[in-house]
Amino acid sequence: MTRLPTLFIPHGGGPWPFVDLGNFVPRRDVEVLREYLQGLPASLPVKPRALLVISAHWEKTVPTVMTSPQPPLYFDYSGFPPEAYQIEWPAPGYPELAARVQALLEKAGLPSAADANRGYDHGTFIPLKVAWPDADIPTIQLSLKAGLDPVWHLALGRVLAPLRDEGVLILGSGMSYHDLRRFGSPSARQVSMSFDAWLQEIIPLAGADREARLIDWENAPSARLAHPREEHLLPLMVAAGAAAEDVGRVEFTGEFAQARISGMRFG
Numbered sequence: 001m002t003r004l005p006t007l008f009i010p011h012g013g014g015p016w017p018f019v020d021l022g023n024f025v026p027r028r029d030v031e032v033l034r035e036y037l038q039g040l041p042a043s044l045p046v047k048p049r050a051l052l053v054i055s056a057h058w059e060k061t062v063p064t065v066m067t068s069p070q071p072p073l074y075f076d077y078s079g080f081p082p083e084a085y086q087i088e089w090p091a092p093g094y095p096e097l098a099a100r101v102q103a104l105l106e107k108a109g110l111p112s113a114a115d116a117n118r119g120y121d122h123g124t125f126i127p128l129k130v131a132w133p134d135a136d137i138p139t140i141q142l143s144l145k146a147g148l149d150p151v152w153h154l155a156l157g158r159v160l161a162p163l164r165d166e167g168v169l170i171l172g173s174g175m176s177y178h179d180l181r182r183f184g185s186p187s188a189r190q191v192s193m194s195f196d197a198w199l200q201e202i203i204p205l206a207g208a209d210r211e212a213r214l215i216d217w218e219n220a221p222s223a224r225l226a227h228p229r230e231e232h233l234l235p236l237m238v239a240a241g242a243a244a245e246d247v248g249r250v251e252f253t254g255e256f257a258q259a260r261i262s263g264m265r266f267g
Contacts, residue, residue, distance in 0.1 A: 002046045004164045005246070005267035006157070006239040008172040009037065011056075011127040012256055013183065014077040015084040018126075024184050025257050036252040036263060037130040043251075043265075049167035050097050051132075051139040052160070054239075055123030056174040056232040060143040062111040063156060065098040066118040067140075074119035089120065089129040094138035097168065101142060101160070108159045123173040148230050150215050150237050157241020164267070170242045172235025176262045177226045183257040192259040195226035200250050203264050207245035214240060236264065243267055 071093045105112040177192035198220040202213040227233050243266030252263035
């Protein structure tokens with residue numbers, strides 16, 4: 001099968017495309033991010049047979065895959081109007097892919113677990129409802145590993161890499177900037193632009209050099225101001241690890257609540 005790239009996409013905040021966030025997220029920011037996500041399917045060399053999402057909003061002590069054949073939606077946000085909790089995105093699950101993921105982890109000597117009840121969190125169903133509104137591609141999530149070790153998550157990506165040749169799109173869903181206290185403030189722009197400039201510099205590097213810089217991400221400009229806690233950055237590590245030596249590029253840059261955010265592609 002045609003090898004698929006790996007992606008790291010910004011999933012925005014809460015149900016951003018489907019409710020009015022007022023002046024907090026300007027309409028232009030919403031439309032620019034929406035346009036990028038809507039263009040993802042046409043940008044791929046072939047239609048994936050499945051989507052494997054590593055969302056910033058799921059952490060477990062060992063990598064855990066969802067196994068429900070019809071996962072529900074998990075509304076893991078609060079404080080929004082009622083329509084935010086009436087969103088539908090009925091993509092089927094894919095228990096066989098979940099088993100394949102666990103088999104790859106076992107072969108690599110990594111522990112794993114399965115969760116038959118977990119639903120799609122908003123790191124999955126919000127951006128993918130924009131990109132694949134018909135919900136016609138089987139989708140599963142794989143959790144981050146508690147501890148958020150970048151070395152470990154790069155290695156996890158390398159273990160998952162064979163799926164790229166099996167019609168599976170590996171998709172990290174997070175944010176290149178994520179400080180809830182600064183969103184919507186002028187300081188978010190300054191900090192996020194500094195960290196984003198570093199990302200723009202390292203993403204096109206050769207695989208080993210790129211991984212070395214990602215491992216050392218805390219020493220990047222404004223790193224801990226951009227990510228007080230790194231769960232929204234770790235999905236990028238998985239996508240980069242699965243890319244191996246493939247060329248990376250920043251294919252989207254926009255703003256969200258006065259913060260600069262970017263999306264990356266490898267391969």
